[in-house]
Amino acid sequence: MEIDDTTRDEVRAIIARYPETRSALLPLLHLVQSVEGSVTPDGIEFVAEQLELTPAEVASVATFYTMYKRHRTGRHHIGVCTNSLCALLGGDVVWKSLSDELGIGHDETTADGEFSIERIECQAACTHAPSVTIDWEYFDDATPASVSEVIAKLRAGEPVQSTRGPVIRDFRATEHTLAVTDDGLAGEGPSADHRMLAGLTAAKERGMALQDTAAPASSEGEN
Amino acid sequence: MATPLTPILTAHWDDPDSFTIDGYSRHGGYDALPKALAMEPDAVIGLVKDTGLRGRGGAGFPTGLKWSFVPQNDGKPHYLVVNADESEPGACKDMPLLMANPHALVEGIIITCYAIRARHAFIYVRGEVPHAIRRVAAAVREAYQAGHIGTNIHGSGFDLDVVVHSGAGAYICGEETALLDSLEGRRGQPRLKPPFPAVAGLYASPTVVNNVETISNIPYIIRNGVDWFRQFGTEKSPGFKLFSVSGHVRSPGVYEAPLGITMRELIDYAGGMREGSELKFWVPGGSSVPMLTAEHLDLPMTYEAMAEAGTMLGTATPMVFDQTVSVVKTVTRWLEFYKHESCGKCTPCREGTSWMTGLLETFEAGHGQESDLQIIDDICHQIAGRSFCALGDAAATPFPGAMKYFRDEFVAGTHTSADDAFNPVASTVLAGASTR
Numbered sequence: 001m002e003i004d005d006t007t008r009d010e011v012r013a014i015i016a017r018y019p020e021t022r023s024a025l026l027p028l029l030h031l032v033q034s035v036e037g038s039v040t041p042d043g044i045e046f047v048a049e050q051l052e053l054t055p056a057e058v059a060s061v062a063t064f065y066t067m068y069k070r071h072r073t074g075r076h077h078i079g080v081c082t083n084s085l086c087a088l089l090g091g092d093v094v095w096k097s098l099s100d101e102l103g104i105g106h107d108e109t110t111a112d113g114e115f116s117i118e119r120i121e122c123q124a125a126c127t128h129a130p131s132v133t134i135d136w137e138y139f140d141d142a143t144p145a146s147v148s149e150v151i152a153k154l155r156a157g158e159p160v161q162s163t164r165g166p167v168i169r170d171f172r173a174t175e176h177t178l179a180v181t182d183d184g185l186a187g188e189g190p191s192a193d194h195r196m197l198a199g200l201t202a203a204k205e206r207g208m209a210l211q212d213t214a215a216p217a218s219s220e221g222e223n
Numbered sequence: 224m225a226t227p228l229t230p231i232l233t234a235h236w237d238d239p240d241s242f243t244i245d246g247y248s249r250h251g252g253y254d255a256l257p258k259a260l261a262m263e264p265d266a267v268i269g270l271v272k273d274t275g276l277r278g279r280g281g282a283g284f285p286t287g288l289k290w291s292f293v294p295q296n297d298g299k300p301h302y303l304v305v306n307a308d309e310s311e312p313g314a315c316k317d318m319p320l321l322m323a324n325p326h327a328l329v330e331g332i333i334i335t336c337y338a339i340r341a342r343h344a345f346i347y348v349r350g351e352v353p354h355a356i357r358r359v360a361a362a363v364r365e366a367y368q369a370g371h372i373g374t375n376i377h378g379s380g381f382d383l384d385v386v387v388h389s390g391a392g393a394y395i396c397g398e399e400t401a402l403l404d405s406l407e408g409r410r411g412q413p414r415l416k417p418p419f420p421a422v423a424g425l426y427a428s429p430t431v432v433n434n435v436e437t438i439s440n441i442p443y444i445i446r447n448g449v450d451w452f453r454q455f456g457t458e459k460s461p462g463f464k465l466f467s468v469s470g471h472v473r474s475p476g477v478y479e480a481p482l483g484i485t486m487r488e489l490i491d492y493a494g495g496m497r498e499g500s501e502l503k504f505w506v507p508g509g510s511s512v513p514m515l516t517a518e519h520l521d522l523p524m525t526y527e528a529m530a531e532a533g534t535m536l537g538t539a540t541p542m543v544f545d546q547t548v549s550v551v552k553t554v555t556r557w558l559e560f561y562k563h564e565s566c567g568k569c570t571p572c573r574e575g576t577s578w579m580t581g582l583l584e585t586f587e588a589g590h591g592q593e594s595d596l597q598i599i600d601d602i603c604h605q606i607a608g609r610s611f612c613a614l615g616d617a618a619a620t621p622f623p624g625a626m627k628y629f630r631d632e633f634v635a636g637t638h639t640s641a642d643d644a645f646n647p648v649a650s651t652v653l654a655g656a657s658t659r
Binding site: 017018019020022023024025026027029030051060061064065066067068079082083084085087088089090092093120121122123124125126127128129130133136137138141143162164165166174177178179181182183185186187188189190191192194195196197198199200201202203206208209210211212 | 227228229230231233234236237238239240241242243246250251300309310311312313314315317318319322323343349350351352353354356357358360361362364386387388389390391392393394405406407408409410411426443446447455463466467468469470471474475476477478479480492493510540542544548552553554556557560563564566647648650651652653
């Protein structure tokens with residue numbers, strides 16, 4: 001595994017965040033996954049050295065969490081929520097269509113290394129069901145057609161915008177974000193989309209009063 | 224008269240910059256901080272106790288009481304850990320809150336740490352939601368730059384560091400002691416309690432673990448006071464709540480309302496049931512609480528009323544299902560989830576979730592044996608109360624809850640598959656849009 005100076009600086013910065021170094025283990029696993037596309041034996045060895053743990057200790061943690069992949073992940077990772085609510089609202093249909101189109105199943109990668117697909121659990125986007133993620137960015141209210149269109153665009157190198165986030169980069173870039181947390185993209189996407197705003201919109205339509213007394217900039221509905 | 228909606232945490236989410244420090248400060252954001260810093264820490268704890276605020280992560284434990292369990296003058300470092308591992312099936316209110324209003328959490332963290340005398344706070348966010356992570360990380364950075372976090376905050380002598388930490392995909396890490404193990408760089412498995420985190424939590428030091436929404440309430444409480452907070456909700460369930468309403472309603476989304484609003488009112492605000500749709504069952508607070516039916520629509524959504532009805536308020540994130548939905552399939556899929564997420568530490572949960580799932584799948588496929596329904600029920604009783612943590616109890620919840628109202632449907636699973644009994648396309652969003 002090639003670790004460049006930038007990554008070494010990031011390792012030091014991540015370790016410095018914590019009062020006890022072992023707490024850096026999960027972020028460092030995200031970091032090595034961002035370098036290699038999966039958590040390899042080399043990556044485990046590297047993290048173990050940084051934290052003065054044994055490779056076995058690191059491996060026992062890496063294998064516990066589903067986001068750490070032990071085999072090569074495609075350039076893009078696509079997750080389809082097939083927990084009950086999303087499955088019923090269309091997740092099962094989306095999954096089948098995606099799996100058929102790419103000719104691969106759960107936790108598999110296309111031969112050209114472009115896509116890995118996964119049946120994922122609840123993504124905290126039930127109000128946007130069926131929930132799909134592309135490199136873990138939200139791709140809400142998915143349909144077989146919308147996912148198929150995204151596959152074509154990503155193949156053609158055209159930009160694909162997350163419904164509530166930035167333009168899709170790739171799996172490894174997201175893993176890097178998870179390691180360092182602040183990536184300069186926080187301003188991308190809306191503050192909130194129409195579903196997150198559903199309650200506020202309903203309240204405003206009905207002229208319901210704003211309740212927070214210290215909200216001078218919009219106090220038309222004084223309580 | 225209908226219970227009105229009360230946008231408070233959500234009041235300015237339609238501002239294009241609601242997630243920035245400017246957007247937050249424009250509406251009184253960070254006004255609570257100097258007010259709190261001018262109080263004695265114990266007075267802040269006392270005030271939060273007086274509001275009766277209960278934890279918004281599902282268990283509903285009184286927040287101020289939890290804070291008061293932290294021993295003072297013990298010479299040990301104290302920690303605040305914010306549980307942002309929202310993964311409960313049905314729950315989607317913390318991630319929207321982090322994305323649209325992360326500074327409410329940050330200001331709440333600063334005030335809470337001042338009260339419990341913590342110098343270090345961690346926000347443990349599930350790894351699968353990068354945009355929530357970057358929004359809250361950016362908010363923390365902005366708060367440092369503004370001097371709200373760091374050393375000698377606004378001349379008060381109070382120092383604080385806040386760290387955003389990404390998880391890596393494990394529902395169990397929403398359990399507070401598993402979360403602490405995970406934050407220490409270990410497999411996320413629950414710890415035996417006692418000792419409770421308030422005494423021996425992160426790095427064996429006194430630690431408060433609170434949900435995102437709970438801590439986000441704090442600035443509003445400090446700013447507006449106890450009486451203001453208590454005007455919302457009931458005596459035992461005071462305050463307001465983010466309800467994420469999902470499923471077969473016309474306008475699924477986040478609705479902020481006082482505790483005590485009814486499900487009928489929430490469905491009405493959500494535009495009613497989708498066209499041609501009739502309510503079959505609903506789940507008030509995530510898959511880990513028993514389901515209810517149309518006869519329960521007028522019950523107040525409070526901790527006490529939901530308990531009386533034999534369920535729980537949980538995360539107050541109701542899922543709504545109509546007549547197109549197979550109860551057998553719904554429950555089976557939830558059990559597959561619990562089986563997948565069981566950490567394996569204790570036998571009842573590890574083995575029980577596996578056995579239940581295997582049996583339920585035979586009913587979903589239409590070749591169950593009726594006598595196995597009793598066996599599944601027995602397994603539930605072997606898991607509930609005998610597991611290491613609440614995940615086991617949760618796994619033992621959906622099946623008995625469903626049997627109470629829909630036993631016939633499980634019996635039909637002895638000869639008819641769920642997909643034959645309920646056309647799987649009919650329950651989808653596309654079907655709702657095109658065929659009705």
